[in-house]
Amino acid sequence: MGWFSSDPKAKDAAYVPPDREARNRCWEARDTFYDCLDKHSIVNPLEDDRTKNACPKELAGFEKNCASSWVKYFQQKRYADFRKEESLRKLKEQGAEFVGELSGGPGK
Amino acid sequence: MASKRNVVTLSSNVRSLAPRQSQLCRNQQRGFGSLLPRNAYDSLRRPIHWTRCESKPRLFSHTTAQYYKSVQEAKSRHKTGVFSWKAAVVFVITGIGLIIFFESEKARLERKRLAEQTKGIGKPKVGGPFHLVDHDGNPFSSEDMKGKYALVYFGFSNCPDICPDELDKMAVMIDLTKQKVGNVLRAVMLTCDPARDSPAILKEYLAEFHPDIIGLTGSYEEIKQTCKAYRVYFSTPEHVKPGQDYLVDHSIYFYLMGKPVQPACPLRMPRANVGHLDPEGDFVEAIGRNFTAEDAARVITEHVKDWKGPLDRS
Known part of the structure; x- marks a missing residue:
């Protein structure tokens, strides 16, 4: 790859944007992986040592169908979403009320 | 017989008075001639009795001086006053219309306010040349x-x-x-x-x-x-x-x-x-x-x- 670093065309040649089909394939593989994580109650797959042993097949499928940046992103997102839900739940337990989105919502 | 004659003389007295009063009335109404259409002018003239003509002629006098078709109608009108089912329906429809209008106007002004608020003064806050x-x-x-x-x-x-x-x-x-x-x-x-x-x-x-x-x-x-x-x-x-x-x-x-x-x-x-x-x-x-x-x-x-x-x- 280093040979092409001075050639601007190499950038375009190397990168193909994912189309709808590719995205759906990736999302399906991700969901299968997520289901497996749920089964083993793994919340943060990137930092949990059990991930590789618990869901090797699902992880391989996930990595095969998604770009590496997406693989990392979705795993981080799973943990971030979990933490968000967790803190919302805690706030509710403390009696907080949901008053709506901060940035102007649809209004009615 | 005597009383009958009295009545006749009274009515002839009224008749003799009437032309003078209607003359007066017409003179007063002339000022409104330019404001009113011809038939409105006529309807103003018709129901007015000479006693009314002493004061300023009323624009909508024809709405008050009505003739009822029957006694029942006159009685019921006397009982209910200006209220009638027609008036109620018109009132409710107008009310609903006004509420709808005010609500839509309120929403429009709110959007206008929002658009003006985000517009900023001078330079727009969001966006710019590119x-x-x-x-x-x-x-x-x-x-x-x-x-x-x-x-x-x-x-x-x-x-x-x-x-x-x-x-x-x-x-x-x-x-x-x-x-x-x-x-x-x-x-x-x-x-x-x-x-x-x-x-x-x-x-x-x-x-x-x-x-x-x-x-x-x-x-x-x-x-x-x-x-x-x-x-x-x-x-x-x-x-x-x-x-x-x-x-x-x-x-x-x-x-x-x-x-x-x-x-x-x-x-x-x-x-x-x-x-x-x-x-x-x-x-x-x-x-x-x-x-x-x-x-x-x-x-x-x-x-x-x-x-x-x-x-x-x-």
Whole structure:
């Protein structure tokens, strides 16, 4: 790859944007992986040592169908979403009320 | 017999008085002649008794001096006063009409206030001039956005989940708006990842969503300036190695640009002679992720309907 670093065309040649089909394939593989994580109650797959042993097949499928940046992103997102839900739940337990989105919502 | 004669003399007295009084009456009414149509003038004259003519003739006297067809009617009118079922129905309908009118007017003023509030004084707070390239490789600047409302979205083609969802939403918004108010919207997706998103890639990528969406790209500096003007945060690395796989973190908003509020001061109008008519590309409203496509389309169509200036509908 280093040979092409001075050639601007190499950038375009190397990168193909994912189309709808590719995205759906990736999302399906991700969901299968997520289901497996749920089964083993793994919340943060990137930092949990059990991930590789618990869901090797699902992880391989996930990595095969998604770009590496997406693989990392979705795993981080799973943990971030979990933490968000967790803190919302805690706030509710403390009696907080949901008053709506901060940035102007649809209004009615 | 005697009493009968008395009556006759009395009535003849009345008759002899009447012409003089009606003469007086006519004299007084003459002043209104220019205000009233001929038949209204006649109806004013007919029911008035001479005693009434002493005071100023009343404009709507014919509504009070009514003749009833039967005694029952007169009695019931006496009992209920001016109230009748007809009056009640008219009252209720007028009331409902007024409530609906006030509610819609309230909503319109609220949108106007919002549009004016976000407009800022002097320089618009969101948006600004830019010089980029569209997905066909032709130059596209902020000037090209004028004439129609513009729906601006910032994204990038390697976006994992949010942008594709938002672009699908954008496609629905475009179709719904078109259905309701015609072709008044220019949909634009500005890439936050100029290193990878060349015009050709944007064209290929956006074709999947909606043929109307214009993809914009440019140099890293130009994109950075535009994102800054639109208050969009993005995290694209400036120097990317070819083939490097990375994601871009960016703000997720649709910006509705246009100019729904006509200038209050006519001195600000001369811009109209430039050829690029309003909407002039001022920021109108930000549409966040929490909006559904239907909500967003409703907001857009309402702003478009409020706009009274020239609008490119081609």
